[in-house]
Amino acid sequence: MKLIIGNKNYSSWSLRGWLACKQSGIAFEEITVPLYGEEWDKQKTGEEFAPSHGKVPILWDGETVIWDSMAIIDWLADKTHRDRFWPKDETARGMARSMAAEMHSSFMALRQELPMNIRQRLDDKAISAECQADVMRVLSLWAEARARFGKQGPFLFGTFGAADIMYAPVITRFRTYGFTLPGFAEAYSEAILEHDWMQQWCAAAVTEDWSIERFDALAT
Template sequence: MKLIIGNKAYSSWSLRGWLACKQSGVPFEEVVVPLYDQDWDKRRGGAEFAPSSGKVPILWDGDAVVWDSLAIIEYLADKVGRDVFWPKDDAARAMARSMAAEMHSSFVSLRREHSMNIRQIYPPAPPSAGVVADLTRMMELWAQARARWGGDGEFLFGEFNAVDIMFAPVCTRIVTYSLPVARFAQSYIAAVLAHPFMQDWIAGAQEEDWVIEQFEQPARQ
């Protein structure tokens, strides 16, 4: 398999696709392409990017090609077994899939106003009403998952799985922008960031020398 991703400091969707590949346990080639550099338009017009119209991440597995991080999760779950990515209990799995899909399609204010930048930590600033609403909903989801299915584990459904992969970039945003979250959430975020896969990604982000100025600004109100 070959996974094409963007800059590790900034590309939240790439992080999800990369974590999914790591979680699968299947060996893969990692290809990092600098986003928005002088060759970006030409590069994204190449054959490897054609299926996704130039978006990352994009996973090639022989003749099979998968783009979009949630689709990559499901493709790899089919390949290695559903239990690697989703809870075994039917009710838990239903909730986990719903949460992953909501993260995929919602929380627009949080994503728009607080782009991922793993290399920065900004001083606290009052978040917008939209971001507060997004965080409130997220805390509700996390609390429900932890209370019903977390058990003695550190993650939302006990073991690290697809839901934690989908929320991982949000965890980095909360730290980067010093956003207010519930006390229980602080422990969960710390567990996500301490996961060996995340530590590998963060180390890679710190080693990058690319700087994209539009992502190097504090939150936009």
């Protein structure tokens, strides 16, 4: 398998696809394509990007191409064992799937106003009421998952899985923008950030030798 991703500092969807590949336990080749760099237009029209229309992440598994992070999670869950990604308990699994889907389709104000930028640290970012509502919704979902299904470990449903993969970029945003979180959310965030794979990703993001000015400007 090979996974095409964008800049680790900025690409939240790439992080999700990469974590999914790591969670699968299957060896994969990682190909990083700098977003909006000089070669971006050439690369995104190449065969490796078809048929994703130049979006990342993209997973190639033999002759099969899977784009979109949720599709990558489902592909890898089918290929390995669904218990690697989703809770065994039916009720917990239903909530985990719903939370992952909501992250995939919602929280637009949070995405737009708090772009992922692992290298930056800001403590006085002004946010809209819509963004604040998104933050509160995320925290309420985390609280319910942890209270109902998180007793067996530090993650949303106890063990690390697809729901944690989908919310991991939000945790980097909370750190970047200096959010003060309630105790349960702070503990959960620390568990994610201390995970070996997140440590690897964030370390690589810090050492990337390029910046995208328009994304950095959004994070000010």
